Amino acid sequence: MLKKENEAGKNFNWKVLIIITLATMTGGLYRNGIMTLFPFIQAEYGLGKAQLGLYSTFIYISSVSVSIFSGWIADKWGTKKSMIAGLSCMGVFIFLHSYSINFVMMLLLASATGLGLSIILPTGTKGVAEWISKENRSTAVGIITLGLSLGGVIAASILPWTASAAGWKAAVILLSFTYFVVSLIFFIFYKNKKSADSEGKDGEKKDKNKKPAISVQLKILFKDKYLLALCFLGIMFGVASGITATHFTLYLYSDFGFSEVAAGFGFMVFQLGSMAGRPGWGILNDRFLGGNDKTGFNLLAVLIILTAAVLSFLSKLDPHISILLFIAFVLGSVGRGWNGLYFSAVSKQLGDENTGIGVGLSLLFVRFGIIIGPPIFGLIADKTGSYSLSWLIMAVYTVIALFTSNILLSKSEKSAVKY
Template sequence: MVLILTLTIQSLATMVLLVPPVMAPVLSAQLGVPAGYIGFYIAVAYLSAMLSSLSAGAMLTIVGPIRLSALCILSSAIGLTLFVMVPSVVTLALAGIFIGLGYGPVTPCSSQILIKNTPMHRLSLIFSIKQTGVPLGGVLAAIIMPSLQDMVGWRSALGVVCVMLLICAVVSLFTPRSWEPDASGVRKSFREEFLGALRTIYRIPVLRTLAICSFCFSICQLTLMTYAITFLHEEVGMSMVLAGVFLSVSQAAGVIGRILWGYLADHFFSTWSMLMVLAVGMLLSAVGVFYIDANASDWWVIIIFAVFGATAIGWNGVYLAEVAKRAPEGKSGSITGGTLAVTYLGVVLGPPAIGLVSQAAGGFGYGFLSLLLPTIASIILLGRTRKHFQRR
């Protein structure tokens, strides 16, 4: 039940975050802006998420992970409701702020809940299963929203999402308090908590490497989630529904990948080996997307997006489990929040940068090709820090 709760909250938090990118062609027409501008919504949302994840450690000591998760879902509902009531570029940015503030602490909350209720020898697998909430949320957004929008209109479709969020927030408040870790009794200021977490991450080489790699990987992940439908619809010539199906393939592959990589990391391979394989997979997938055109077969597109999803969306569980293992005792929530701040910085900078590269180069294919830079950087970094991962 603990896993179901954290998985559900993660799925809905991700779904609401990805609704605007999935509906980018329709929303951009309603707002009178280019579809590429949706990348700036992602930047605003993840900038807010970065700030709220940094303060997650302090908030967890005050509120507790379950009640904080409910507040996060409620924040997302408020943001989306604002945009539905008064649709404009300004309210889309405000929605990004509220949704980002709600998204940031969700993973630190779940990490603190799961680290108490999970045996250490199953940690990578359980964290990976919980993190399937991210691609599951993407699948829900990619499959449900285009069809729902066609049936009832984009405003009513967003209203349905708001209702789902409110129901989840209320239900989570009635879960047993025994699922939460015992209060530490020590309440630090926000500044003390997140500066302490950042110092710890910088001091421990493995945590530092994980944080930087997550920065690179998050650029790949959000580029896929943000621009795939726009690329397939506007440049390859697919319908929005078909483009949504291909994006959902990548999300589904991400679900399978997260569970598979977590199992392999627990039983057969080291975290370092898994992260290296995933980085190479992202690099090859980015090149594959560049070569997709109107003449590409559906099966070729499916293979490319499946590999892209399994790697670019599948890395998080292995990464977060290793962060929890390496964090000092009792600090898994704050350390996770600190590393996620670096992760979200990649998301803040990545999609707008990829959008600008795409506009300057004349197509989103070139934007995907530019992902060679962060993937090669992460491969080099992992190669130079392998010895640190072998130490415990």
């Protein structure tokens, strides 16, 4: 079934994209939606902004520690088995959040949930690399990462209301059950590309499951200077992503006096911007920039700098809510909309067979940025009493990181390894 649809080669396999996007959307329900419950969790446990920022840090501590291994697993197990394992793991540990007796227990469960989360993106990107041609890959990866933001929008629409009516633990239980349902759907409807290809080949059996040892593959990848330059760039995007997702709801809640539900609505608009940005930047790159990833990276970074600079002064001006919502949309489109462009660049550099471990390696750097950004950003806000200085420092950091990344990419571009 899937094989026939992919015979055209360069055409989009929409059925595959929809199934993978459903899985990534489910991952996004937690990754991008749990933040909408932060005001409720903060009130129950009496937490500061820096303490709440640790939740995102703990999610990604485990993700970072196993990201390369998760990518290798995606290459070895294949898309189907890996995705089901990741979603099921997340469902179990999200459900256990409802038994948390203190914030420390929540942090441990966040770390455990991150183990499942670490598998989702390398697996989804590998599925795209197997089924979609390079000419359309930025757009396709943008679409599947769109699922992460779509999950955040759905969560922002439902979780705060559920928490207001029945408590945040009830909202977490509702969230957990979606993971088991989607795991079942993925099991029924998705087929690995290798399995589909082998069905009609006169009994031919290709032994592609035997992957080199992970240490051997890593030695090869670490010799690729262009890939390492992309990984350094990933730190910058990780910092922007972690800060905006973790603190934007609290920014509206504390600096502008929004209610918990209103701040959740603002976060939903932020996620809508992310939804528009993920495929949007991929389409811009594939259709209008001639596949020049570096130009796209520069445009993204400049917009992150400008938006962060505006936010640093905004709380002093008492802007109309429509202005805040517009900026929320823009912030989401650049602070969280870079994924499709970035991970497709990694995939194109490495080829189909190494996409999983390559994306896992790049995620190691992205998630390092996600880990260090939110607690520092929140600590500055706690010390100063608002987020103004935090946003300004973020803008300055992005300027420095953009300048450095351009130097590294330019120096390594001509010597980039081709797999």
